[in-house]
Amino acid sequence: MLTEKDKNAYFAQAVRQMSFAQRLGMEVKEIKQDKVVLEMPVIAEHHANLLGVVHGGVLMSLADTAMGFACANAGSLPTTIDMNINFIKSISIKGSRFIRVIANVLHHGQSTLVAEAEVYSDNGELAAKARGTFFIVGKTESLVL
Numbered sequence: 001m002l003t004e005k006d007k008n009a010y011f012a013q014a015v016r017q018m019s020f021a022q023r024l025g026m027e028v029k030e031i032k033q034d035k036v037v038l039e040m041p042v043i044a045e046h047h048a049n050l051l052g053v054v055h056g057g058v059l060m061s062l063a064d065t066a067m068g069f070a071c072a073n074a075g076s077l078p079t080t081i082d083m084n085i086n087f088i089k090s091i092s093i094k095g096s097r098f099i100r101v102i103a104n105v106l107h108h109g110q111s112t113l114v115a116e117a118e119v120y121s122d123n124g125e126l127a128a129k130a131r132g133t134f135f136i137v138g139k140t141e142s143l144v145l
Helices: 002-019 019-025 056-071
Strands: 027-032 035-041 077-088 099-109 112-121 126-139
Touching: 002 019, 002 027, 002 056, 019 056, 027 056, 035 056, 056 077, 056 099, 056 112, 056 126, 077 112
Parallel strands: none
Antiparallel strands: 027 035, 035 099, 077 126, 099 112, 112 126
């Protein structure tokens, strides 16, 4: 398992190597023992749906990435096998600067993990809540970035 000192650098490097995360502008904001915090900017021409709010797929992608990082933070390399999301409040493109997601692991078994994520607007309103099941494909320390 990575030391606390190395975790932020490790996960920041992981985001830099994930082209999809880069395309969305994801950034690692905090890695703690029991949670992962990611943020991404809201860019109207890239993230809006026809209703003028952030597309649900953007929120789901951010939640999935954060939950995957939470699994990796717990020592296991994950691949998503199931995920659901509840959209609670839309995030308007006008006036929104960023989206924040906080994720943590609920269960860490021998072959699977269960994680959850909460997605927030930049004014702190809960926009979505997600839960996912992840299959363990390896250990974090085996991944060299």
